[in-house]
Amino acid sequence: MKNIKNYLVLVFMGLMAAGITSCKRNDGDREPISTDKSKPGVITNVKVDNYPGGAYITYTLPNSDNILYVQAKYQIRNGVSRETKSSYYIDTVNVEGFAKEADYDVTLYTVSRANIQSDPVKVTVHPQTPPYISIKATTSIGADFGGVNVKALNPLKKEIGVIVTAFDKSTNAMEIQDQHYTKSDTIDYSVRGFNTDNRNFGVYITDKFGNISDTIKQAISPLFEQLLDKSKFSPYNLASDTEIGYGWVLPNLWDGKTDGNSAGWHTNPGHNPPFVCTFNVGLTYKLSRFILWERPDQYAYGHGNPKIFSLWGSNVSSPKDSQLPVSSAVGTVVGDWTNIGNYRYPDPPSGLPPTAVNSADNAFVLAGVNFNISLAAPPVHFIRLAVAQTWSGGNFAHVMEISLYGKPE
Known part of the structure; x- marks a missing residue:
């Protein structure tokens, strides 16, 4: 979220530089981007196009030159909130990162150039099965030379992490052994450095939003290599x-x-x-x-x-x-x-x-x-x-x- 907010600040400042030609300084501080403090109108004609893990929300903006952007606020899972902003020049906002296929409430606002927020408009989205879950369904783990081999399919080429765990006798617990991040459509890689002793291994899938799949667990004896x-x-x-x-x-x-x-x-x-x-x-x-x-x-x-x-x-x-x-x-x-x-x-x-x-x-x-x-x-x-x-x-x-x-x- 921090990186997203930083990016939006840059976009916001860019719009100020491009759209305001009469900006003046007052003791080193910028004046407000607009002096119009009236509450902006709300978006209308809202439509939802769901996709795996997210949804595109299209709308009609109110007829006003004072609108700067549309803001969407939502939760992707319990306790984790996100917000997405879309410029006045675009009629669509993308909400993404949802943890599962379910109904989610999204609250939409228009925001004026004076940073005044409109009344809320609530809409329900129902994203399809998120990629990290569908990828996990294709994931398999098996013995390889000196370790284990992991295979999975990522047909949408989404940014995901494949996390491999193994039982560690020193901690008496499953510990992370490797974190493999990729956008490849076909995942086929090995984690090595183990002897041939039989031990419990696990693999799970995560995404850039912090969602984590269930863990596939299997007892495996790595093959000998030298x-x-x-x-x-x-x-x-x-x-x-x-x-x-x-x-x-x-x-x-x-x-x-x-x-x-x-x-x-x-x-x-x-x-x-x-x-x-x-x-x-x-x-x-x-x-x-x-x-x-x-x-x-x-x-x-x-x-x-x-x-x-x-x-x-x-x-x-x-x-x-x-x-x-x-x-x-x-x-x-x-x-x-x-x-x-x-x-x-x-x-x-x-x-x-x-x-x-x-x-x-x-x-x-x-x-x-x-x-x-x-x-x-x-x-x-x-x-x-x-x-x-x-x-x-x-x-x-x-x-x-x-x-x-x-x-x-």
Whole structure:
């Protein structure tokens, strides 16, 4: 509510600046926006259009040049009030954030430029089932490598939070383990860092209005996973691999060095995507996830850092070379190679454009980004990293480090 009120103050001040051309100062204070202290008329012809979690209320304004805005006051759940304001130039006010599908009273006022409020007009809205409840109905939780996987559907792409809890022996209570906020229409992510002991997990959905769903509870035994032993990795050079550039050879990709002062894998400029490297991980693994470190500092979100890329795998004893496509669906088989995942590196967390990242964005790059591999992916002994597009859109690619996790077969 505080942010909303601050925003409305800015809108209010903007309207003052745009609509009042004869504003004068008196000892440093602004004069009233209007000297007309009469009570404004009420809105008429009120109509309600309900939608999931809210309602649009349309109306006819009184015939007066002294109206500044229409104000709606309502409760979204017991003890929690909201108010929404709509400019004189709009004939609709949006009321939202209701906790359930039910009847709610909304009180509407017109407010004059002298900040005089009209008599109230009461209307009843009946919002449809709020998104956080309908999303919870599609939510499932199951075992994953080192933790649990959560799936849900958010077809309206609303801002929601997926909160995962787990039993903590030290507190003898269910404690929050992860808070995942998203507007994605399909939710599929994992919370890791647990051993294989059976324990109680829970998941619930919340929204930006503070509404909270019931909790789904389930006893789950996480699947075993381990960090693949990089000492067993080795290059597996294929003819279609992209030429190495600047001496940044492939073994740099698993030497444990992720800072900007070290060397990684770097292809030679002048090639077309995908930019590909191939290596042997030493054993056959059912992979669960990987962490990718891109080149940080002045190269963060630029240069040859991957923006869109894929992992391909093979469990053939000596897989043959194949020219990989720039893009393909997960599960696509090309010769001895199977697409085990398509990925897009996250945008700068700051919200800034890639060409203007800040120190927090660089810290995000330096920390490495975790990417999941589907449980449906086949076991692999060999990996191909194929970069389809870099942040600069150039003709080369580079990566500092990769760490893979999974279960040996």
